[in-house]
Amino acid sequence: MSLDKEKIKHVAKLARISVDEAKVDSLTKDLNSIFKFIEQLNELNTDKVEPLTSILNQSLRSRKDEISDGKIREKILKNSPKKNEEFFVVPKVVE
Amino acid sequence: MSNITNQSLSEILKSIKSKKISSLELTQEYIKNIENAKKLNAFVTTTFDKALENAKKFDNKPNNEQLLSGIPLAVKDLFCTENVKTTAGSNILNNFVPSYESTVTKNLWNNGAFLLGKLNCDEFAMGSSNETSFFGNVINPIGDHLVPGGSSGGSSSALAADLTPATIGTDTGGSIRQPASFTGTVGLKPTYGLCSRWGIVAFASSLDQAGPMTKTVNDCSIMLEAMSGFDDKDSTSINKKKESYSKNLKDNIKGLKIGIPKEYRVDNMPKEIDELWEKGKKILKDLGAQLIDISLPHTKYALPTYYIVAPAEASSNLARYDGVRYGYRSQKGKDLIEMYENTRSEGFGDEVKRRILIGTYVLSSGYYDAYYLKAQKVRQLIKKDFDDSFTKVDAILTPSTPSSAFKIGEKTNDPVSMYLNDIFTVPVNLAGLPALSLPAGLDKQGYPLGLQLIGKALDEQKILNIGYAFEKNCGYKNEIKKWWS
Numbered sequence: 001m002s003l004d005k006e007k008i009k010h011v012a013k014l015a016r017i018s019v020d021e022a023k024v025d026s027l028t029k030d031l032n033s034i035f036k037f038i039e040q041l042n043e044l045n046t047d048k049v050e051p052l053t054s055i056l057n058q059s060l061r062s063r064k065d066e067i068s069d070g071k072i073r074e075k076i077l078k079n080s081p082k083k084n085e086e087f088f089v090v091p092k093v094v095e
Numbered sequence: 096m097s098n099i100t101n102q103s104l105s106e107i108l109k110s111i112k113s114k115k116i117s118s119l120e121l122t123q124e125y126i127k128n129i130e131n132a133k134k135l136n137a138f139v140t141t142t143f144d145k146a147l148e149n150a151k152k153f154d155n156k157p158n159n160e161q162l163l164s165g166i167p168l169a170v171k172d173l174f175c176t177e178n179v180k181t182t183a184g185s186n187i188l189n190n191f192v193p194s195y196e197s198t199v200t201k202n203l204w205n206n207g208a209f210l211l212g213k214l215n216c217d218e219f220a221m222g223s224s225n226e227t228s229f230f231g232n233v234i235n236p237i238g239d240h241l242v243p244g245g246s247s248g249g250s251s252s253a254l255a256a257d258l259t260p261a262t263i264g265t266d267t268g269g270s271i272r273q274p275a276s277f278t279g280t281v282g283l284k285p286t287y288g289l290c291s292r293w294g295i296v297a298f299a300s301s302l303d304q305a306g307p308m309t310k311t312v313n314d315c316s317i318m319l320e321a322m323s324g325f326d327d328k329d330s331t332s333i334n335k336k337k338e339s340y341s342k343n344l345k346d347n348i349k350g351l352k353i354g355i356p357k358e359y360r361v362d363n364m365p366k367e368i369d370e371l372w373e374k375g376k377k378i379l380k381d382l383g384a385q386l387i388d389i390s391l392p393h394t395k396y397a398l399p400t401y402y403i404v405a406p407a408e409a410s411s412n413l414a415r416y417d418g419v420r421y422g423y424r425s426q427k428g429k430d431l432i433e434m435y436e437n438t439r440s441e442g443f444g445d446e447v448k449r450r451i452l453i454g455t456y457v458l459s460s461g462y463y464d465a466y467y468l469k470a471q472k473v474r475q476l477i478k479k480d481f482d483d484s485f486t487k488v489d490a491i492l493t494p495s496t497p498s499s500a501f502k503i504g505e506k507t508n509d510p511v512s513m514y515l516n517d518i519f520t521v522p523v524n525l526a527g528l529p530a531l532s533l534p535a536g537l538d539k540q541g542y543p544l545g546l547q548l549i550g551k552a553l554d555e556q557k558i559l560n561i562g563y564a565f566e567k568n569c570g571y572k573n574e575i576k577k578w579w580s
Contacts, residue, residue: 007454013314015410015455016417017448025257030449030510037511041469044476052478055287055301055527060330079421082560083160088419091431 003031100124100257104166104314107260111157111165118150118165125167125211129258131580135234135440137243137253140180141212149209161207162321162341169259169531171250172213173220174200174305175294179210183296184218184228185248187416187423187442197262197294197333198326199305206321207459211259215249216442217412220298222246223516225447226507227446234503236575237542241500250308251278255575260351261318267302268401269496269520269536272532275308276495279534279573281315281562282308284520286552287527288333291326299408301332302401302524307428310573312533312562316340319555326469335553338406344557347562349383351557354488359495359519367538368494375492375535377570379561382476388489391480396473397522398514403457409447410454416442416526448512450473478526486553490558493519495532523549531558535572543573 005024007041012019019027073086082089097105099116110116126143135287139320146167153165175181175193200210217227225233225248236256243252247264251274254262264271266284271357275282283306291307297303320340326332341534360369376386405444418424418438425437443451462580485492497518506513524532528549535546546565550558 002465007456011456011459012451012493013157014459015433015451016414016435016439017443017451018433020440022189027449027452031452033509033511034402034449034514038402038466038512040399041396043401044393044396044473044478046469047284049472049475050473051468051473054331055525056331056333056476058333061334063327076420078194079191080382081190081418081422081424090419091428091434093431 003028003035097294100128100260103311104261104309104317105311112159118153118251119147120485121165122146122150122167122211125258128256131211132256132258134579135236135252135256136231137233137240137256138169138212138213138251139182139184139215139230139249142179142210146209146211153207154541157490158207161406162317163203163206166208166213166260168203168208168264169214169253170200170246171216171264172260173216173265173296175265175296176210176213181213181296182229183210183220184216184230185443185447186229186437188296189229189423191421193294194240195294196330198291198321200543202322202324203263203395207506208321214253214262215454217246217248218265218447219296219409220246220265220351221409221446222314223269223273223513224501224506225249226503227444229444232503235500236579237278239578240502241542242243242277242503244500245279246270247308249332251275251280254278254280254308254310255573256577261307261314263312263318264308265303265305266524267298267405268524269517270522271308272495272530272545272547275532276534277500277543279361279543279571280308281312281534282306282532283315283555284523284530285555286333286529288331289529289553289555290323291332293326293328297412299350300390300403300412302405308551312559312566313341313344315531315562316344316559323447327546333553338556340556340559344563345560346567348379348561348564350355351384351490351561352387352488353379353384354387354389354484354491356391356484356491356493358388358391359493361518364497365538368497368544371536371544371546372492372494378565379492382564382568384561387558389484389488389491391484391522393473393476393480397477397525398518400473400477400525401521402453402514404467406450406454407458407467408454410451410458413451413482418442425456443524446510474525477522481526481528490561491549491551494505495519495547499538499540499542499544505509513536519547528552529558530557533562533565534573535569536571
């Protein structure tokens with residue numbers, strides 16, 4: 001299959017990345033050559049193969065539902081590009 | 096003393112412990128080297144003041160019982176370091192100062208080492224040449240026109256140029272082994288789960304693994320011992336007893352069975368790589384190992400599988416960069432969605448955006464089965480190839496890369512040709528296995544070439560032992576002219 005420009009713009013929308021109109025052509029070319037490469041997998045019949053979801057022979061551990069830290073609001077807010085004393089600040093979302 | 100930085104980590108440790116040199120003097124030597132090597136662009140951040148302070152602290156009260164007593168270390172800028180900027184080679188994290196320390200770096204500091212600086216890498220570890228870094232490409236000390244490999248290119252360059260006695264990188268598809276091969280150094284990707292992923296900027300969580308990059312195999316065993324270990328904070332960390340890789344390092348490999356996979360002889364591979372492989376086989380055979388021909392029939396599908404699995408996981412991991420909680424935020428856009436879109440568009444570089452788009456597409460409704468599920472199935476077949484082979488052999492010998500270091504700019508316009516660099520390293524990540532890249536020879540241009548030893552899961556000791564015996568008998572020596580200083 002091939003990816004057209006409209007499809008790429010749609011995927012970019014899903015990924016929340018704005019795409020520069022001037023770059024759409026080269027992006028389309030690159031992605032199509034990558035997908036052509038990826039689609040070699042279609043040569044293989046995998047009908048009877050179980051998908052590999054974990055390479056470890058162990059299931060994920062569970063832990064006790066206990067609080068192990070807290071009171072670190074300042075540390076968490078420290079790197080925010082926009083904040084007040086208590087919250088992250090984002091552009092207005094409710095009119 | 097002036098040549099101390101030429102030496103291996105284990106030799107330097109001896110000098111520290113016998114007080115032939117103080118930690119402060121050692122640190123000053125490295126700082127001098129780093130300041131003279133700005134042309135290589137290996138460092139994103141240096142922490143000289145803190146390093147000197149830590150060195151003095153060590154000298155005042157030396158603890159020589161530790162694995163890394165008084166050793167300054169630079170690490171890849173993908174490891175979060177408390178109160179030291181951590182960028183992952185990206186504009187989107189250019190102002191990010193973690194309030195916590197990654198488990199792996201904390202393990203190094205707990206073993207007596209301290210931070211010298213943060214090393215450049217491909218943006219979010221996505222690249223094979225260190226050309227995708229927001230902070231510019233790194234130069235290979237082997238030649239001023241050559242890439243140092245990637246993504247741990249700052250690490251390989253700094254190590255080969257004597258700017259750090261050893262270092263650590265991360266390897267998602269070859270990012271430790273390929274740069275090690277390009278610079279004539281030793282690089283180990285451990286078994287998935289051996290080193291904690293906690294506090295490492297995530298790329299593809301089912302593949303990412305931290306590991307050592309060093310000048311010798313012995314150094315590699317010391318670093319692995321220091322950095323590995325169970326961590327409750329990583330849900331895929333393996334809970335097992337800690338091993339003394341350095342104490343148990345042996346060069347007797349008599350009777351070990353070494354598999355030679357026929358699928359690793361690819362079309363258009365330079366003759367020199369084939370010859371190097373032959374040389375490696377002969378060395379191991381002369382040491383009493385038995386060579387066995389094996390087949391890993393799905394090898395050719397490893398890269399296409401990787402380029403579905405890794406971008407899929409990356410698109411999910413990188414969704415966190417939204418310009419709200421940390422990192423770069425665009426000032427453009429009239430609402431929240433536009434703020435997200437502009438932040439991510441301005442904050443990420445082209446290769447990262449490309450991979451996020453691939454990942455988003457293969458996970459999107461209607462395409463998931465055709466791509467992602469298919470890739471998970473082929474990943475099972477690739478793992479099974481290795482499982483089957485390891486019933487017959489102790490380790491597998493292959494070339495590390497299909498070429499030596501290439502020229503800066505040579506592959507940047509063709510993503511697929513760049514991806515093909517990882518053809519021999521990627522299968523190991525998909526199967527979660529350990530693999531060691533060893534410097535083994537030079538091509539006709541005089542550039543280093545590496546051989547790779549692949550082991551069973553958690554069989555690091557065995558491949559280190561084979562590597563150790565190989566190193567003693569290979570006669571490889573990295574002689575780099577310091578043209579940059």
